[in-house]
Amino acid sequence: MFRSTKRRTAGRKNFESSIISSSTPNAYLANVYNNSKLTFYTLPPVGEITLDEFETWAIDRIKILNEIESCAARNKSYKEIESIVAPMIQQTLPLNSTNVEKLNRERQKDYYSHFILRLCFSRSQELRTKFLKNETTLFKIRYNQLTNAEQQQFVKSLNLPWDFISLEEKEQLSTKLFNSISASLGYVLQLDDVQKRKYFEQEEFIKIPFEYVTDLLPQRSIFLQRGTAYVPKFQQLQLLVNEFSAKLEAALISTSHAFPSLDEDDRILPILTHLSSGYSLNYSQDSYGANENSSDINAITVGSKEIVDQFPLCGQHAMYGLRTLHHLKYTARQQFTLFLKGIGLSLEDALTFWSGEFKSVSIDKFNKEYKYNIRHSYGLEGGRINYKPWDCRTILSKPRPQKGEYHGCPYRDLSSDSLARKLREMGLEEKDVQQILEISDKGDYTNACSRVLEVKTNGHVQEQVTHPNLYFDRMRQYTKSQQTEA
């Protein structure tokens, strides 16, 4: 689905050649939607989209999922959620155009956005659970928006291993079937005894392997015979929803296994990280950068003692490396450029700052070899992505710095002696230094960093540091508040 073809897997190739009719993306989409208004998203998408589409489509879908999530968090009933979310779907994620071309666009957007978000949200159990829950609700809402005929059409398109039972079989099993569903006719459909009988007379039953309906087992609301479940038609939606969510859950898990191999794609990964953090389903952090503190950050001030003192140790360490070597290696440059961008250093100021610091490098060489990278980080070259500053997890996931390298997290990468010296230089008292060394020794690097932030703000900020820019923002806020008080 990405522009590069090199990372198609063998499995993917097999799959592509197996669908002869899908030589074009539109034919492909027609195939996965199979004349129906909905899909289970079982096959990966093919065809190309632009990075721009990649991002905006994903964001449109996230907004809908976020709305579902926040409705659920406010304990809204399914009906209420439906009434709030259905108009949003119609606006940004419809699937019902009668114009073929338009319908293809709608399908494309729906299909891709689903798969992009799968990538974003497959990375932790927590994200997977949320995504699964919200996508399943989205599916349910969409299904309920369909007409009866469209629903039937969709069910047929799934080719699930189910059959409607014959009248004879129903006759034969009549007592058992009725006794199995009688209770749920009461509490799901609110029928009294006479109505139950009537309802049962006209109800159709679906036969399906019991594994598909295990969540109907605990209430014993279906009849089982030799591994086959007999499900009344009124439970059909439940059945579809189960199937949808079971398939998606399995797919998310296999996606999460595939994830490390995407790591080298420097165009995709930042977007994914951005989507799943900045726009994450739990709004954990907003994006950093261009914040209200930024106005006084420029090429001159960025290296001042006042500002550097507010950097987390990784930032201070990189600055130290830059000042001693007048140069930084690739990874540190990336990490530090983005961090500085995050604290509000504009591109122009960044270019001035970096070229000024690279004292041993001629302007000519700088322009040739380094300028591009900095502009790239600011999204002005290559994929034109507005890269986000790395969070601690990303920093900690990169290869550790070798001798002479200044990226990474000092709480992990420095020897105890150097770390202790750095901490003392930061003005920490001996007992704090020892405590922070201990925490780092245990491998709780971000905890060590959070503790430093706490000490540096005299206990005012007790936040978990998950991002160097978070550390900086909190330090700045604290410093400013102290200044206004004084």
Place this chain on the structure above:
Amino acid sequence: MPTIASEMTTDNLESSSMASSPVNPNVSSRNRPPSSPLKQIPSDSLGPASDSLDSSNKKISADDMAFYYERLLPFRYVFQWLNHSPKPQKDFTMREFAYEHRSGAYQRYNSFESPEDFKSSVVRVNPTRFEVGAVYAVNPSERKTLPKSAMKPLEKELVFDIDLTDYDEIRTCCSKTQICTKCWKFITAATKVLDVALREDFGFEHMIWVFSGRRGAHCWVSDKRARSLDESKRRAIVEYLDILKNKGTKRLNLRRPLHPHIQRSLDILKPDFLTIIQEQDPWRDDEVAIQDLLSKIPNSSITDALKKEWTTKPHRSSLDKFQDISSMAQRLPKANDKKMVIEAEEDIILEVVYPRLDVEVSRQMIHLLKSPFCIHPGTGNVCVPFDANKEFNPMTSPNLRQIQGELLKYDEEHRGDDKKVANWDKTSLKPYTDLFTAFVKRLLASEVTGKRERDEQEPDLEF
């Protein structure tokens, strides 16, 4: 015996006294030790063997166990049962086994390459017992070099565990670790009900029931379909079967009409119930129990009358009392009142004799369970397989001392014979190994046909 210390490291050796349970204690409603793979050694297995099941007063020694492992335990059949094929495959080689050592230490994550390796390792280590766990994607013994996520269980038999301790509030004949043929009837009733439900409702065919050696039974379901169930599906199945789940001290209060599974269970259990309350006689003189019984009858005219009647006739038996309720119900003028009392009686029957299940044992894929044909360390009884639909008497089932003697005696009497007879066939283990081999044979046959079908479906390759 060679020392085992060399192959034990602190990492995979958990001392029973430090073992902690990862199981949520809220889930298990009944008071038995949490069913954790790191469970503590039940105290009864360490104390002096003193109950009625013991055929000897002496503790089972390490030599006895070594003798048994070397000469009597049918390793090959246990191997085939877990391997689903005569040649070693992943179902066996990637499977976890745990040892319970004589010291009480519990050692997880052992695995074996072949039936020979299996036997020689058990013989060498000479544990008090060994337990069977799940099949993993990687070799469990290599787990230290692998990330945690690699140790996800792929498959395991679906298991059930029924234990008489869960019936303590109703059984009067014995207490604690003791059992007799009377209270074993609870287990017999439970196995009948479960066995039929697993077959008729879920379509499973390859179940083996195993005496736990003291006061309970395990059921192992080996159908491919059961082995590949994930934990949420396992939980759903147990919950379907566990009709007593929400039962507190109040009446069960099942909705009518009864679900076919419950109706069938009731039909099976009715006769057993009558025998059991006749023998256990829980409502004879125990005022609290009698009160409790009456509180479940939703008709004050009946309960008032019965209270009076039973005071004038003290020591009236439980069976009589139960029948008093039925006959009074028959005489009620309104059909609906009658129906309600009869339904209450049905609920009581199920409350007393319906199987009491341990949900966690069945749900958890990583849970380990003692292998069939192990020796119960406290009683010396062999954990023999039995047929759920035939009489099984735990009081006369084979005991290590007894079969040791039988084997020695046979060899003595047949000295010089050329005929090759398997050792277990020389002892009273024979009918049980026969039952087990027949079961394993059927299982292996079904695997061959099943495999052909499964191979035709290629697994999905996901995005």
